[in-house]
Amino acid sequence: MMMKTGSKSLLYFIVPALAYLALSAFVTNSYYQLMLTLILIWAIFGLSWNILSGYTGLISFGHAAFFGAGAFATVLAQIYWSITPWVMFFASGAIGAVLGVAIGFPTFRLRGHYFALSMLAYPLAFMYVFLWLGFPEVSVPRVHDNPAAYMQFSDGRVYTLIAMAFLIVVVLLSRKIESSRFGMALIAIKQNEAAAEAAGIDSLRWKLRAIAVSGAIAAMAGSLYAVVILVITPQSVFGMLVSAQALTVAMFGGIGTFWGPIIGAGFLIPIAEILHAELGSILPGIQGVVYGVAIVVLITLAPEGMFWKVRDWMGSARKKAASETHPETQPMDEVAVEPRKFTPAADGADIVLDVRGMSKNFGGLKAVQDVSFQVRRGMILGIIGPNGAGKTTLFNLLNGFQTPTSGQVFVNGKDMARSKPHVLCRAGVGRTFQIMRPFTRMSVRDNVRTGAYVRAGSEAEAAEVADDALRQVGLSAIADRLAGELTTKELRLMELARALAGKPHTLLLDETLAGLGRDEAAEVVAVIRRLSASGVTVAIIEHTMQAMVQLVDRFLVLDHGQVIMEGAPEEVTKNPHVIEAYLGKKWSAHAED
Structure with a gap:
């Protein structure tokens, strides 16, 4: 399905490209x-910006650093070493990639x-450095013998x-x-970096x-721009x-898709260039006005860009029809609801999670205090306590989102208390969140496929x-279906x-x-029990005690960051x-009834 959709979208691009x-x-x-x-060059530059900012959501105001580096490298290499732009076009890509990593590592x-x-x-620093070096304006040297070898053409x-070939690539x-x-x-990462x-x-x-790929493309676009324009300055x-042009053409057309920069460049660049040619002497900086107006219109009418606005508008009818007739989630296989009979190994060989002396302080606040417990293979451990007891903070410590002040977390015998979340995921610790964190612009399948990449060696394996x-x-x-269209129950199951x-x-x-709701919670509980029966160990934070007492093997009770009790459900629920x-007291009265 994805391959067929991708081929169709490329066909929609190739036909206009040939017409162009x-x-x-x-x-x-x-x-x-x-x-x-220039329309094609700015579309390429916008695509380079989109690969970083459009896909990750990290807005870059400094892509001119890569663009300018490619432009100056190409011109200066020809001036001082007679290196042809055909070579420097690709060399600029390498320069842009290295520069991207050098900039990204501290800035991320x-x-x-x-x-x-x-x-x-970064681009402002480069601009002043080149001015200080004595390059207020540089021109591409004209070559009269075999000019094509230096990318110089009269036509x-x-x-x-050339620009169209580059754009297609x-x-x-x-x-x-x-x-x-x-x-x-x-x-x-863009939609939810924690998830x-x-x-x-x-x-x-x-x-x-x-940023390496983005910087390489931007620098190559700058290299071609210098050859086409012939004269460049640090300001230009x-x-x-x-940088504003890269950002504006991408955002106007729609970020996060290759169509966005193409639409934006095709619409904005001709307007800006024509106004600059006609009114530039009267209104200097008219191009900046065009981009400013475009951003204002964009924020007002289509915050995600014209592509997404049109796509959402065209899909609204389909979404409405789907909401009226969409299939229910498939029923689960029958899962036994008898009380669980969990038997731990006598020698402790089945301990998969061993928490020792875990503490977390936020200044003078002790959110988690000297918490220790063990989780055995196949167990369902329920972690309960009043709001503010430190339950989610404890999960964040176990999952690597926060670093403990002290303590150890042994996962299958290895201390991983200060490991990053993705490292713990690779070690076999999965996580869902209290506040749901779907990737709303992805389909349900793609949301789940993202989680499969941690172990899958190929796209086919990830899909399977x-x-x-x-x-x-x-x-x-x-x-x-898109994740943004799901019900709460479906989102919970999708995250699971x-x-x-x-x-x-x-x-x-x-x-x-x-x-x-009650019935929905029962369905999710059935899924969790089924997973546990298949051998997955579960630690769950939950306030729905009626479901928890039927679900878990043991409870860990927290209050003010401390463990006040650990034991079987029947023991914990009767503890004063x-x-x-x-x-x-209402629970106690209900339990007695």
């Missing part, structure tokens, strides 16, 4: 021919607007053809990224790869307007594992399937029954300290 080349063949005016080439430590503002500093249509690359493990990882890490995605590694290739996980939770019938796709030996479930701290 046919149009350029009949354009003889040098200015309009130049504009046709920042988030949100801090990342965006820090990226802005501007050749540049349009970048579009194919973007489409490959979108439909591969690479793109799935980036989109997952992506919990699913086994090493976010730093994938973001570094993204490192200036804020350059994802389908099996969906079958286990009963979501096979709605696998192709995504965790299962990583083939964990231990699942940490944080309030999996929250927001569910637990009743006073958490269950309350």
Whole structure:
């Protein structure tokens, strides 16, 4: 299905591309021919920005750093060493990739607007460095003997053809990224980085790869731009307007898809260039005005871009029809509801999770205090306590989202207390969240497939594992629906399937029954019992005590970050300290009835 959709989208691109080349063949005016080439170059530059910012959600205000580096490298290499732009076009890509990693490694430590503002500093620094070095303006040397060897042509249509070939390659690359493990990882990071890490995605590694690819394409676009324009200045290739053009064409057309920058460049660049030619002498900076107006219109009418606005509008009718007739989740196989009979190994050889002296302080607040417990293979451990008792903080410590102040977490005998979430996922610890974290723009199947990548060696294996996980939770019938269209119960099951796709030996479930009705909660409980029966170990935080006493083998009770009791359900629910701290007198009266 995905391959067929991808082939269709590429066909929709190739046909207009051929029509574009046919149009350029009949354009003889040098200015309009130049504009046709610039539209393609800015579309490529926008696609480079999209590979980083569109897919990861980390907005870059500094892509001019890569663009300008490629432009200056190409021109200066010809001036000082007579190296042809044909060579420097590819060398610029290597420069851009290295520069991307060098910039990304320290900068990815920042988030949100801090990342965006820090990226802005790099092209500004380069601009002043080149001015200080004495390059206020540089020109491509004209070559009279065999000019084609130096990418110099008297017919501007050749540049349009080269730019179109480059654009086609970048579009194919973007489409490959979108439909591969690479793109799935980036989109997952964008939509919820914590959930992506919990699913086994090493976010730093994938973001570094993204900025390397993005920087390479941007630098190659800058290299071609310099050859076409012939004269460059630090302001013209490192200036804020350059980064703004990449950002604006991508955001206007629609980020997170290869169509976005193409639509944005095709619409905005001609308007900006024509206004600059006609009114530039009267209104300097008219191009910036065009981009500013485009952003205002975009924020008002289509915050995610024109592509997504049109797509959502066209799909609204289909979504309405689907909501009226969409299939229910498949019924589970019958699961026994008799009381569980869990028997631990006498020698402790079945201990999969061993927590010793775990503590976490936030300044003077002791959120978790000297917590110790063991979870045995096949056990369902219920972690209960009043709000603020430290339950989710404890899960975050076990799952690597927070670093303990002190203590150890042994996973199958290895201390992993300070490991990253994706490392713990690879070690066999899966996780769901109290607040659901779906990748809403992905289908249900792709959400789950993202979790399968942590162990799957190929796309086919990942798809097979994802389908099996969906079958286990009963979501096979709605696998192709967008996650953003699901009910609360379906989202809970989907997140459970995504965790299962990583083939964990231990699942940490944080309030999996929250927001569910009585019958829905019973269905999810049945799924958890089925997973436990298959050998998966479960630790679950939950407030729905009626379900928990039928589900778990043992309870761990927390209050103010401390363990106040651990034991079998019948012992814990009758303990006066637990009743006073958490269950309350109503529970005691209900239990007696």
